[in-house]
Amino acid sequence: MTARRNFKRQVRARAARTGESYTAALRHFRPTPSGDIVSESRTPRSVRLAVAQTVVREDPRDVEALRESGRAVRALMREAGARGARIVHFPEGALCFPGKLVMSVDGPHAVGPADWSRCQWPVLRAELAAIAELAGALRLWTVIPSVHRLTEPHRPHNSLYVVSDRGEVVTRYDERLLSRTKVSYLYSPGVSPVTFEVDGVRFGCLLGMEIHYPELFTEYERLDVDCVLLSTSGTPGNITAEAQVQGHAAFNGYWVSISGPAQDGVTAPTGVVAPDGDWIARCPADGSPSVAVVNLDDSSESAASARTHARPWRRESRSGLYAEHQVNDPRSEDRTTGF
Template sequence: MRFAVAQTPVRDDPRDVQALRESGREVRTLMREASARGARIVHFPESAICFPDKRVMSVDSPDAVGPADWDRCQWPVLHSELAAIAGLARTLRLWTVIASVHRLTGPNRPHNSLYVISDRGEVVTRYDERLLSKTKVLYMYSPGISPVTFDVGGVRFGCLLGMEVHYPELFAEYEKLDVDCVLLSTTGVSPGAVAAQAQGHAAVNSYWVSLSVPTQHSATAPSGVIAPNGDWLERCTADGSPSVAVVNLDDSSEAAAESVTHARPWRRESRAGIYAEHQVTDPRSEDRTAAF
């Protein structure tokens, strides 16, 4: 599987029509680059179109965080940019995973979501962030309720968003769902820590992790793809510019073979209770104060 991960700038005002349009244009430029480099799927960060700022959206004024007024969002412009992205995905025959706000029926707050757009330009599924930050859940978004997986060319992907990198149980959940690669889109408030945690999750679960973050973090933690052994396979540029990194997700590669072929099956076997038949009853085992 030829796979691409992208990084794009953060724009935080959903009232700004020009900024929304520019974000859409940048996404489509990177889609074309990913396609030209042979990618079958491309993955974008949490802020790819817009990351609405809590103070911009607050009904209590820019000086105080309060409930978000989602009527301030330029919904028609946002939807037209997403439609153009879907149209290009169809033209390029490129699966595209793109973050955006997903509007619900009022007065319900929207979801913070990842749309999975197929190479036919159709939304085949959507992941809604479940474990939100305190500000997000109190003032801005409705949380999601379930994991989401999708398959492309025999490779199974799982989706995570925002601060969910801090919850190892979500990564373990996807291991149980037989994913080959987790797509993590975030704004990366602490990018170095986020990148380190993502490497740990990849190694512990023996699958690929694609970490997609904004360009603002590229100097310390650019977007990239982590192999099942926890090593970086490829990363985007570190100069603050929009870019894509393209890799082959190949479980026969040196970076993946040991983890996928041996480590992951053994962990599953051990968790299934293989140790019970080898446990013994012995006085020196039961006595925790036994001498050497």
């Protein structure tokens, strides 16, 4: 009965919005096997996503630590592939999250400009290459954050690589809204949003503390993404971060996957939030490296509702819809006349 009520509500909403009769509006919808209703103009899409939490290490001078991080990432890639995932999403610092004191020329007790010659770049590149090779072997799209080296004297980007199921880097997102320490001492900021598609599902990318900037999530809504992938090394106030990620998903009507460090897994919101703001997958809250796997199904009730109601209405209401209904009467501007 719930599915039938949802169906009637969606048809009535279209009829009210377009001025069509109920019968005319009905022609634009069809039921899916799950009982949800989708527009005939769009084919439902689905992709199986794995979100990972890994141990984050802070010293890019430590060769064995970099290699251990690479091995851990590849182990979770194999687990994600064995569980049927088409795409796996890793946290900021999955290979290394260079510490500000470790990198500081004034360290180890004071923060200063980063000395990037301390980074074991050949080892980092070798681990990234091994990850890309495994992605191709597993036919698994892999979203892996890392430092992206630029020509001297420019600081590197804090980046998120998107590796296709053919083992090729197809795009890269560079963190734009950096923390004060990052932009002052460590990284060059990025300049643009990045989207990519897997099996017809469109993803957007964010990094670090960008969870705190709602305009970035709204930007991806305008770019018509289905899911935002946010990789973080941990944010201050995990309860606040959890509420924020749920709010971003619900306000914009898309999935949000947030991947963070395993060592923060007891309290940090590592998992996937549905377009209605509910958590639909979480990694174990035991601090261990792990993955959570979930189907992002475009025909699910929360996704279909966001697509047919929330997102279209918000876009329409922001397009100047209200101007024609506003009252052009001087008395309407007088706030002192009481009742």
